[in-house]
Amino acid sequence: MKLNLKVWRQRDAVDKGRLVNYTVDADEDMSFLEMLDVLNEKLILSGDEPVAFDHDCREGICGSCSMVIDGRPHGPQRATTTCQLHMRHYSDGDTIVIEPFRSGSFPVLKDLVVDRAAFDKMIQAGGYVSVNTGSAPEANSNAVPKVSADRSFAAANCIGCGACVAACPNGSASLFLGAKLTHLGELPQGQPERYERVVSMVEEHEAAGFGGCTNTGACATACPKEIPLDVISQLNRDYLAATVGGRKA
Helix, strand or coil: CEEEEEEEECCCCCCCCEEEEEEEECCCCCEHHHHHHHHHHHHHHCCCCCCCCCCCCCCCCCCCCCCEECCEECCCCCCCCHHHCEHHHCCCCCEEEEECCCCCCCCEEECCEECCHHHHHHHHHHCCCCCCCCCCCCCCCCCCCHHHHHHHHHHHCCCCCCHHHHHCCCCCCHHHHHHHHHHHHCCHHHCCCHHHHHHHHHHHHHHCCCCCCCCCCHHHHHCCCCCCCCHHHHHHHHHHHHHCCCCCC
16 A cells, blocks of 8 residues: 655754655555654665654553654554554555654654653652562462452553653643552552652652643543553542641551
8 A cells, every 4th residue: 555654854852843745655464663664764775864763662562652643642543552553554545644742741852752751750759669578478478459459450551651641731641650659559569658659759740841630531542551540540649648648658
């Protein structure tokens, strides 16, 4: 199939950037990133600069392949990362607009590559367990209710791709933040630092310039791992308990 692409090209962080038109021949069995590989091979052979885009595992795990396709983070297929989107969802002659994530907290570095270091800084602020847990305990010695375990596992599915930020009209990272806090907050190992953690991570969220959450739900709709919206409720409850309620542990 022959596709018409409108791809965002931006030389560096200070360049204004623009959409550039390309045509590419693609096979329906290609992934979206393989289609971009074909475009880049064509550009290189013609002496042009290839399109810069992030990728790593290409298995929907790493969260690197973040881009906005026809106005939707990761593209039209629900619960699918860009690398797992396949060209069979498109038809011959289609026009596809490809842009980087749009957020003040994710500055564009080049073309479709954005700097998501703000997520790393939030994790560094508290998204970990630093207590010494020793060797692995016997499986049944520290029982975890199934509801809590299931909720923790669901939140741990977050791959930190940033689609929630790109979809949010306020540029909020509350779904990402709520997922990381719920992942640890539902488990016994996460309790000693639970309330210190939420305060530190929320402060870093604010310092990074992310917007506030107004519960539009766009983040959960765009999330390729279908992180539930109610993790934001847990974020809010823990933050209120730590600040207004004075909880420390």
